[in-house]
Amino acid sequence: WAPGPCTAEAGVLLVAPRKGVLTQTRRHSYIISLLGIRHVVLAINKMDLVDYRREVYDAIVADYRAFAEQIGLEGVTPIPLSALKGDNMLARSERMPWYEGPALMEYLENVEVEDEHARRPFRMPVQWVNRPHQDFRGFAGTVASGVVRPGDAIRVAPSGLTSRVARIVTQDGDLEQAVAGQSVTLTLTDEIDVSRGDVFSAADAPIPVADQFQATIIWMHEEPMLPGRPYLVKLGTHTVTGSITQPKYKVNVNTLEHLAAKQLELNEIGVCNVGLDRGVAFDPYADNRETGSFILIDKLSNDTVGAGLIHFALRRAENIHWQALDVNKQARAGLKGQRACVLWFTGLSGAGKSTIANLVEKRLHALGRHTYTLDGDNVRHGLNKDLGFTDADRVENIRRVAEVAKLMVDAGLIVLVSFISPFRSERRLARELVEQGEFFEVFVDTPLAEAEQRDPKGLYKKARRGELKNFTGIDSPYEPPEHPEIHLRTTDLSAEEAAERILQHLQDAGMLYPADELSGL
Known part of the structure; x- marks a missing residue:
């Protein structure tokens, strides 16, 4: 996927005469109609x-035109070819x-396309802030x-700051105007904060800003595609x-x-x-590709x-705003004599996560610390009881728990x-939901063979035996942490020793201020 399909005005769709119009042909045609290629x-x-x-050609053209009419694709020019022989x-x-129609190259060289970009409101995503010396920005x-001009x-979006264009700079000198498709450097009359990824737009036709939209x-x-899984979204620059x-x-x-679907x-x-x-x-794509x-x-x-x-944009993106509160996280944690954080225990079923987490919480409770444990089995009795164990449900399971942990x-x-x-x-x-230094990934590292031998629940x-589908380690993958803050190899440590190591890590990280004596707990 590249900017090309979004800006193209014409496209060439290949069909084999011995196969005719296939599902792939329809899919590509539907995408062409979505992209607005005319x-x-x-x-x-x-x-x-x-x-x-000719009868083969006519049958394919009739079949395709019937489908093209359904998706609103009007400017279709069929051309019979033999690329191998040059026909x-x-x-x-x-x-x-x-x-009696045109040859392929004749058509492509003479097709009339309209450049609508010049008639639309001004938009320019900022690719680079050019500051070679202190006198130029x-x-x-x-x-x-x-x-x-x-x-x-x-x-400037999303900040909403305004200014005026001072110069349009290029390697060949300043321009009196720049139009769609030209790469230029703009200077402004005011010193305002602009970064890569911001978008310049006409002040009288500003570009919308939102954090939620339908697409x-x-x-x-x-x-x-798994709903709830985080992806990088690249929009322009x-x-x-x-x-x-x-x-x-x-x-x-x-x-x-239109068919119901849980994923794509x-x-x-x-x-x-x-x-x-x-x-x-x-x-919206219909307004500006x-x-x-x-x-x-x-x-x-x-x-x-x-x-x-x-x-x-979704209306809730414009109508819902974060409410500032006077009592914040630091005030709540300070009253408890601790720094808030997440200890995230991950590992195979039977690794000992819940056992070690329970021991850690007991010791923190004895120290007078304020804690709460979110256990996988317990949460599935309430908040996540509607979820199964498919990959999509596992993603949603963790997304919900991560949001609760953040709160x-x-x-x-x-x-x-x-x-x-x-x-x-x-x-x-x-990890990304909380601030840096507030998330501690605890890898409870137990080999699969050892976990199977323990198998406290018989899972x-x-x-x-095939009675449990999508079971982690058997027919569903487990991706071990690459750089956990705490790595516990349970074949070398008892549960009590693992708990002590976690407490010491919290102490060394300054999460339990003022300093406490951990020995003898």
Whole structure:
């Protein structure tokens, strides 16, 4: 996925005459219609394999036009081709005298396209703050739409700061105006705070800002889209963390039906709500392709996993604001003589997470510390009793618990979270919800063979017999922490020794002020 498809005015869709219109053809056509591409060449290639027969061509064209009409694709030009033999590539072919339309290159060189970007309001995402010396400060980027001139009033999003354009600077000298598609550096008349990822827009037509919106998602990765999992969202030059809700529906590209879905698989298209960790500047895709599209990036692998086209901001994003409170986290924790934090215990089932967490809480309680334990089994009796053990449900399970842990940290508590939490992405999400230094990942490291031997609940035996599906370590993966704050190898430590090590770590990190004597507890 790249900016190209979002700015293209014409596209070439290949169809094999011996296979005709396939599901893939319909999917690509549906994506073309979503992207707003106005002119489409239906390139029916390899006509030599069907002896250049007109009836084959006519049948495919009729089938495709019927589907194109359903999705509102009007500018379709069918061309029969044989790229191997050059038929209808550069010039009309004598082997298909029945075809009277243009050759492919003739069409592409003469198709009339309209550049609507110049007629839209001015937008320019800031790519780079250019400050070679103290006497110059400019903001480099590519004009996404509209026209800008020196003296124009502009607004910076998401900050809302305003100024005027002083100069339009290029390597070849200053310009009197810049239009869509030009890469320029703008200088402003005022010293205001502008960073990479901000967007300049016309002051009289400002770009909207929100942290939640509805979008069409095109999923492009073998691993399914999991609602609630954090992804990187790259919109223009701005990259933020976001997550996607369960799809409102996915589209059957053959029938165009809206189908219920819990997640999106490879090549599926659906409509979802997207929530971000901060407000970003955007336009609806229908108004501006450049500022209305984004890509989704996996936070661990950096793979591009999906693409999105924004519909509109959700009203709650504009109407709900954070309420400032006079009594804050530091005040609540200080009253308890401690610093609030999360101890996140992760490991296989049977590793000893709950046992060690219980011992740690007992010792902290004896010290007069204020704690609360969120245990995986206990939470599934209430808050998460509606969730199963699929990958999607596991992600939502951890997302909810992480949010509860965040609230408890804000209450000034030392929170002990004991969950298998098999995926690194969700543990990272939990870490990012609290401030730096407030999250301690405790890896209760027990080999699978040892955990199976212990098997206090008999779960491994059931999983081995096929009675438990999606069981971590058997038929569902566990991703061990790469850099945990505390690493407990339970084959070398007793539960009591592991608890003492955690308490000492908390003491060394200054979480238990004033200093306490931990010996003899």
